[in-house]
Amino acid sequence: MNDIREQIGILVEVQDVEMEINKADRQIQSLENEADALEHAAGEYEDRVSQEKTALDDLRKSYRELESESKINAAQIVKSNEKLRSVKTNKEYQSILKEIEEIRKKNSAIEDQMLERLEAIETAESTLNEKQSELADFLRECKEKKESLLVKAQRERQAVETLNEKKGQVSAKVDSKWIAVLDDVKKKVRGLAVVPVQQAICMGCHLNIPPQLFNELQRFDEIRYCPHCHRIIYWKEQDSE
Known part of the structure; x- marks a missing residue:
C-alpha cells in the first residue's frame, strides 16, 4: 500500500475516534447538565415550600400576638369592673364604663382578626401539608433520575477512556x-x-x-x-x- 495512502487512512481513523470521543463528551455534558437542572429544580421547590412554611409561622405568630393582646384587654376589663365598686361620683362611674366599653369594642375587633388568622392558618396548614407531600415525592423522583443520569455519565466516561486508549494505539501507527x-x-x-x-x-x-x-x-x-x-x-x- 502506498505510504501516503496508508497515512491518510490512519488520520481518518484517528479523526473518527476523536469524533466518537467528542460525541461521548457532549453526552456526558448533557447528562451532567440534566442532573444539575434536576438539582436546581429540587432546590427551587424546597425554597417555595420553605417560603410557605415561613408564611404559616408568621400567621401563627400574629395569632399569638393578638391572643396575648386580647388577654391583656380582658384583664383590664376585670380591673375596671373592680374599680366600679369603689367609685364615689357618677362622673367617674360613667368614665370607667366608657373605658370598659372601648376595651370591649377593641377586643371584639381583635377576636375577629383572630378568627381570620385561624381560618388562614387552617388553609395554610392544609396547603403546606400537601406541598410537603408533593415535595417529598418530587425529591425522591429527582434523586432517582439524577442517580440514573450519573450512572449513564459514568458509563460514557469509561467509554471515553477506552476511546482514548484506541486513539493512542491508532495514532502510534502514523508519523507523529x-x-x-x-x-x-x-x-x-x-x-x-x-x-x-x-x-x-x-x-x-x-x-x-x-x-x-x-x-x-x-x-x-x-x-x-x-x-x-x-x-x-x-x-x-x-x-x-
Whole structure:
C-alpha cells in the first residue's frame, strides 16, 4: 500500500475516534447538565415550600400576638369592673364604663382578626401539608433520575477512556508529524479536518477543486489541502468508477 495512502487512512481513523470521543463528551455534558437542572429544580421547590412554611409561622405568630393582646384587654376589663365598686361620683362611674366599653369594642375587633388568622392558618396548614407531600415525592423522583443520569455519565466516561486508549494505539501507527498537522488543521477549520474529494468536490466546503489538484490527489504522493477551506483532502477510488 502506498505510504501516503496508508497515512491518510490512519488520520481518518484517528479523526473518527476523536469524533466518537467528542460525541461521548457532549453526552456526558448533557447528562451532567440534566442532573444539575434536576438539582436546581429540587432546590427551587424546597425554597417555595420553605417560603410557605415561613408564611404559616408568621400567621401563627400574629395569632399569638393578638391572643396575648386580647388577654391583656380582658384583664383590664376585670380591673375596671373592680374599680366600679369603689367609685364615689357618677362622673367617674360613667368614665370607667366608657373605658370598659372601648376595651370591649377593641377586643371584639381583635377576636375577629383572630378568627381570620385561624381560618388562614387552617388553609395554610392544609396547603403546606400537601406541598410537603408533593415535595417529598418530587425529591425522591429527582434523586432517582439524577442517580440514573450519573450512572449513564459514568458509563460514557469509561467509554471515553477506552476511546482514548484506541486513539493512542491508532495514532502510534502514523508519523507523529502528521498528527501535529491534523491538530493544526483542526484548530483552523470547523468540523472535519480530513475529508474526501468526490467528483472533484471537497466534501468539507463542497466547492470544486482545480482539475490539476484532483489529478495530483490520485497519485497519493503527498498530503494535499483544499485551496478553499484548507482541510486535508484525499481521493476516494469510487470517483474512478
